[in-house]
Amino acid sequence: MPLFALGLNHHTAPVAIREQLAFPPGALTAALAGLADSQVAREAALISTCNRTELYCRTDSPEAAADWLARQRGVRLADIAPYLFTLPEQDAVRHMFRVASGLDSMVLGEPQILGQLKEAARTADAAGTLGTLLHKLFQKSFAVAKDVRANTAIGANVVSMAAAAVRLSARIFEDMRDTRVLFIGAGEMIELCASHFAGASPQRMTVANRTRSRAEMLAARIGADVLPLEAIGDMLPHYDVVVACTASPLPLIGRGMAERALKARRRRPMVMVDLAVPRDIEPEVAKISDIFLYTVDDLAQIVSAGLESRQAAVDEAEAIIGQQVEDFQHWLGRRDAVPTIRQLREQAETRRLAELERARRRLAHGDDPQAVLEALSQRLTNKLLHGPTRFLNHAEGDAIAQAVDTVQRVFQLNPSSPDS
Template sequence: MALFTLGLNHHTAPLAVREQVAFHVERVHQALGDLTRCKPVHEAAILSTCNRTEVYFATDVPEAATQWLLDYHHLARHELEPYLYTYPERDAVRHAFRVASGLDSMVLGEPQILGQMKEAVRLAEEAGTLGTTLHKLFQHSFAVAKEVRSTTAIGANIVSMAAAAVRLAERIFERIADQKILFIGAGEMIDLCARHFAAQHPKQLVVANRTVERGLVLADRFGGTAIKLEELGERLPQFDIVVSCTASPLPILGLGMVERAIKARRHRPMFMVDLAVPRDIEVEVGEMDDVFLYTIDDLAQVVESGLESRQAAVVDAEAIIAERVDVFLRWLATRGTVPVIRSLRDAAERARRHEVEHALKSLAKGEEPARVLEHFSHRLTNKFLHAPTQALTQADADRDQFQAIVSRLFHLHPESRVDE
């Protein structure tokens, strides 16, 4: 059974493709169960974010996971295969370490991916699909990420998606302080965006969320208010800036709703940022004259401005990862010997118990203890050495190789001999 990673990300697939294979949190348990029950996959974890969908799994038939992904999302092979990558063992381990360390992120060195990986592990544990191999892989990934972040400058001068959104808004509006802002959703990304926009002291800050109570908790921290999602159609015309990031499988803001809002605003411009995958705002909205709509891929171009200062740290980070990959693969290699070691110990224990019983019976008969002990040690030694001795005497073409293996196993030396 080998380790693999199957997936696509912002390097290999555009947003329109990524959103087709995104897994919503509430469906991950079902998906993992479906993968491990119906396919020859023994362990599995799903990492699904705005920038990537990846399946980490252990199997002897990697193609089974690819077919499952296509079937699960009802996609034809030609629609998805050009964007997919499948990494075998060493590459899969290296990839996991790079992802956890932020080296494979749209924002180089960003820390959010580590939390998202930990959430993927938690969901796999709950689903019962995180076995020993994947558990060890992710624990090593988290340790490597910690080492990279603490010993290199990979996280220095990060320009986040949230900061990029503010920069783009400043291109449209002279002063953010004069604008009214609506945040749709109350997750981690909206929290980050709210922090950056709130620092500009906007005229009004409102959070729209399916659960008003959760939205209110976020809004209170920034002196804002909260509304229900059902109120969007009525309230949308009031806002100059809209930032959305929910887990909705369907768009929340459709073309018709935005058209009505723009008309009510008398065609005053509206700046919109859609950070969700799948998208929260219909694509056609971006074609409107008075709407400036940006997706997560659009923001990546702004983010690149802070990249140069972190590139030097990549070399150091890659060196750390390469070393840690070797460590993990050595551990993985030993996993294959565990059944043999267990069988060897079981056989030795059976032989020991049998000889102890034989010795105890001899003592019960009144035989001399020293003689019983001597007899016991000879019988036990002969039992332990019988199999390797027989194998040595029966070896033919590979006799020299077999002798070398036995010498290594029992720490023998050329000068070793039995005194006559």
């Protein structure tokens, strides 16, 4: 069965479609076990995050695998087909290497995806669907990601607003694990920021949004709780970091609200990140001592500083991945040859045992041992050479030169030294 990668991600589908195909964390093992029972795929692994749902599998029918994926989430294949991609063997290998290295992420070079891939491998193993091929592919992906991290600057510079927000917050707070983060809004920018902050493992995360259902969906994905938008004023003192990005025409946090929050916090510092246009936080809040307010323009300066050096790292990373794809394809080729090698050895062993038995019978009848050994060696030699000799004798026309070259390479003959 050939290898395929199929599914959808942030490159091919908007969040409204990605949500439909997302798997709850506890559902993956049972889903994979069911896929194996259906015999659609011999080996399979699923990765399902905010940005992608991708199935890596050995299957003779990627169409059947895509249909299984749709049925698992209760959607019609026709409805998601325009957003699905299907990558055959070499492209599938390259895709996984790029995913593991952070080159396919919404945030270039982000490290969280590697942990998510490792979890996908553990889940497939628990479901009994992580066979030899996928195990090798995952292990190779982890090694490639490590190589890229060690030998390029792919993760050294911030190239997204979300990453910059985390970086700026980390400058103020010694340990992000001790912080409480409030996200105001539930759109794609907040979703991206939430994914980044989640990677820093803050003590608490909360989502406040005008539409509660959207807040609940995002909160479920990142392990956060939900706050009514109208409760922001009362609850603001409980948060160290506030990230806001809504479509509100008027600011949601004014100077007075911020001052009251800071007083309740006994002047413990706060970081506020306003990614909205128009702004969600009044500019005057920046004048309050112990509140560090950053706008889109502030973050853009950090992002632009990292883009040039990060792009050079991308080129280096792609070169590493290209070489590793070739190495993996070489391993696959050798793996494909294993049945033939086994068959060749079994055939040779069968013939050896037959000739050995013939020699034993002759010795038992009292034949001359020297003659028996001579006959044994001649018969083994003749059987060894019968196949290639017949192959050469049956070659015709232009095929003769190719046949000669093949036999010379297989038997390591040196045409310039016939006596060697």
